[in-house]
Amino acid sequence: MAFALVRSTADGNNTPITLGFSYRDTGDIVVKVDGVTKTLTTHYTFPTSNTITFTAGNIPTNGQVVEVRRATNHSARLVDYVAGATLTETDLDTDSEQAFFMAQESLDTANDSITLNASDVYEGNSKRIINIADPTGAQDVATKAYTDSQVSSVATNASAAATSASAAATSATNSAASATSAASSATSASTDGAAQVTLATAQVALATTQATNAAASATAAAASAASVTGGGPALDGGGTGETSVIRTNKNQISGNVSLTVPTGSNGMSAGPITITSGSSVTVSSGATWHIVGT
Structure with missing residues (x-):
């Protein structure tokens, strides 16, 4: 429960925002839109003591977060008691209200803070955390930007690895093709060699036949000569x-x-x-x- 705080999401309409809490001076009211502090009269006004509206051209757009918070002046006491002076109700009310309002505002701030739950674990109450530095330790909280950069780096490395793997696969395919070509050449050479051997064998056989025939012819001629010479x-x-x-x-x-x-x-x-x-x-x-x- 908020004591001196109203937080809402704008819908694009300039609907008056009801404060629902007391304040001593309009200067103690702080208005922010998406975390940006607005200026009284320039950006917003008090049509009544308990409501505010935004000026033309400064109406929050749909989805923006509007926060109206009381911030009582705590830099100095509002009442200074003097010995022998008359103590009035107004002085007492002013003094106690300053202390009371500051206590409420402190509670609102505490309720907006990260706290430990019953399990001794910090809870973010489903809120975003901003303005966080990049992590340096192993157990530091990582920001979205840091995480995105790391994921991008991993994706880049993965892409490079995939490209390298693809190149290796292509090289392997080319090597396999070369090996197949070499095997085909070897087979062709073997076939050609076998054909050459077959041809050479045939030529040797032919030469042998021719030599045999020549020898037979020579023998026949010799026999014929012997027959003529002898007979x-x-x-x-x-x-x-x-x-x-x-x-x-x-x-x-x-x-x-x-x-x-x-x-x-x-x-x-x-x-x-x-x-x-x-x-x-x-x-x-x-x-x-x-x-x-x-």
Whole structure:
């Protein structure tokens, strides 16, 4: 319960505020709007001794807090008793009212203060606390501005961490892509290498086949030569105007062979020569056959 205090929330209308308490002088009444002290006559007036209204242009807006408080002068006593002077009722009332009013005002101030409750804990009575310094100790009260700045700092750090994590994830993705590409290249290289090995194997097989065929051909040629040399003569060269050698085996032309010295060619053999039955040598017109050593 307030003794010399009226506190209300404005609604934008200039409704007269009823004081509901006594005062000695209008100068003892203090009017504040949202904590700002207003001036008598300039901002407000007393239409009656127990009400106040605001002047035009100074009416509190909706939601502003209006406080009307009595603040009796306590810097000096209002009554100074003098020995031998007449003691009047007015002097006694004035003296006691000053003390009484100041006591009431002190109680109002105490009721507005933070107090300990039954649990020995300070209560704010659902009121805001303003003009608080930033905390320095671990158990200091933190202001909204300080808390907001710390939350903002945490949010900034979290955002930076998220950005760093995203960059790391991107780097990891790129690394994975590079590894996949490298694996693909290795697989491709392995495939190409296998193909090259297969090709080389095929080429070796072909070369082997060709060598085998060449060897077979050489063997066949050797066999053929041996057959001709061993079983009968062979005619080397034989082109027109050339000298050909008619080779024999043990100075014999045998094996049922027929040799011809072409026209314009010269045949030559080491003698003596025996032509066995079934074999023959024909010297064409314009050709010669020389047998040396006969």
